Amino acid sequence: MRAEVSNAKILVVKVGSSLLIDGNQLNRKWLAALAADLAQARANGQQIIVVSSGAVALGCAALGLSRDTLTLEQSQAAAATGQIDLAHGWKEVLQPLGLSAAQILLTLEDTEQRRRYLNGRRTLQSLLDLGAIPIINENDTVATQELRYGDNDRLAARVAGMISADCLILFSDVDGLYTAAPGKDASAELITEIDVIDEAVMAMAGGSNSDYGSGGMITKLEAARIAMQSGCHMVLADGRMQHPLVALSQGAASTLFKAHENPRSARQNWIGGNLKPRGSLHIDAGASAALQAGKSLLPIGVTAIDGEFERGDCVAIIGPDGFDMARGLTAYASASAARIIGRQSSEIVSLLGYNGRSEMIHRDDLVMSQTTSNGK
Numbered sequence: 175m176r177a178e179v180s181n182a183k184i185l186v187v188k189v190g191s192s193l194l195i196d197g198n199q200l201n202r203k204w205l206a207a208l209a210a211d212l213a214q215a216r217a218n219g220q221q222i223i224v225v226s227s228g229a230v231a232l233g234c235a236a237l238g239l240s241r242d243t244l245t246l247e248q249s250q251a252a253a254a255t256g257q258i259d260l261a262h263g264w265k266e267v268l269q270p271l272g273l274s275a276a277q278i279l280l281t282l283e284d285t286e287q288r289r290r291y292l293n294g295r296r297t298l299q300s301l302l303d304l305g306a307i308p309i310i311n312e313n314d315t316v317a318t319q320e321l322r323y324g325d326n327d328r329l330a331a332r333v334a335g336m337i338s339a340d341c342l343i344l345f346s347d348v349d350g351l352y353t354a355a356p357g358k359d360a361s362a363e364l365i366t367e368i369d370v371i372d373e374a375v376m377a378m379a380g381g382s383n384s385d386y387g388s389g390g391m392i393t394k395l396e397a398a399r400i401a402m403q404s405g406c407h408m409v410l411a412d413g414r415m416q417h418p419l420v421a422l423s424q425g426a427a428s429t430l431f432k433a434h435e436n437p438r439s440a441r442q443n444w445i446g447g448n449l450k451p452r453g454s455l456h457i458d459a460g461a462s463a464a465l466q467a468g469k470s471l472l473p474i475g476v477t478a479i480d481g482e483f484e485r486g487d488c489v490a491i492i493g494p495d496g497f498d499m500a501r502g503l504t505a506y507a508s509a510s511a512a513r514i515i516g517r518q519s520s521e522i523v524s525l526l527g528y529n530g531r532s533e534m535i536h537r538d539d540l541v542m543s544q545t546t547s548n549g550k
């Protein structure tokens with residue numbers, strides 16, 4: 175078994191329509207076998223997220239539409255219809271194994287906008303903590319042409335980044351990336367491991383200019399790039415056999431795309447390096463010591479606020495000595511934050527009229543500046 179798969183604490187498994195659909199129907203036998211694999215992984219202590227396609231295909235069958243000539247409106251109607259069958263199918267196979275299926279439909283903005291990204295991540299984390307299996311698909315019904323992931327390979331990679339997953343498996347109808355088109359070129363060989371996606375690798379998938387058709391090899395490489403950058407390994411493997419996860423564990427062929435960094439530091443890079451602070455929080459010595467010790471920032475340790483920001487925005491954290499000591503994503507907009515600073519978290523509900531998060535910035539959303547260790 176690839177250690178990257180067996181050691182993953184959070185595993186995202188993406189399955190394509192071609193695997194799930196047999197003729198016009200859900201391939202229940204295959205789905206039940208995959209569910210058994212997922213239950214086994216859960217029993218081994220792994221947290222599992224599924225990204226499942228198939229809504230459009232199932233909806234087409236139900237509505238009598240041809241998949242080849244779909245207008246955007248028709249594919250939205252098909253998705254709305256088919257998603258019910260798809261979610262139900264997952265529930266039917268997971269429930270007998272004692273697992274709860276939880277449906278999540280995402281739009282592109284859910285991973286691009288920080289506030290929604292934060293909400294989505296927390297919901298996913300809660301579901302995982304409760305032992306449920308999130309079953310994710312794109313919210314095709316509201317996604318417009320310009321504003322959509324377009325394919326579930328890239329959606330799955332974004333989800334993997336969002337939840338800081340350790341490994342993403344794309345189950346497909348190919349067993350990996352070949353040096354040339356298998357079937358067309360007799361010398362084509364499977365590549366077992368890829369560290370960097372460069373022009374040479376893109377060329378193996380048919381060249382960087384080929385179509386970004388849903389499910390094509392280029393979209394898989396794009397997904398790999400997203401996953402690797404966010405610190406997540408990606409495995410591309412054949413999912414056509416029964417029990418594909420077990421097959422992978424028994425050494426079935428696959429291509430591993432190695433993560434660049436571990437998930438925590440990739441996400442922290444995003445917070446610390448890619449986001450412009452919209453404001454700042456000044457903190458006292460007690461809070462400063464707590465942050466140095468790896469704790470979250472609580473409202474009681476904040477002494478003043480600069481700037482106007484929304485919940486989920488990046489803010490700078492200024493220590494008592496005036497140094498910019500950390501960056502983080504704030505759980506409160508500046509107007510609400512101003513009302514709770516210097517106060518106990520237990521007072522939040524009476525101060526704001528709703529029960530907000532106890533932390534001003536949760537530790538997972540916080541990254542210390544490299545300069546703090548020497549105080550400069």
Ligand code: GLU
Nearest residue numbers: 227228229230325326388
């Ligand atoms: N969201 C689409 C569906 O459920 C699938 C997109 C894809 O597989 O890339 O039918």
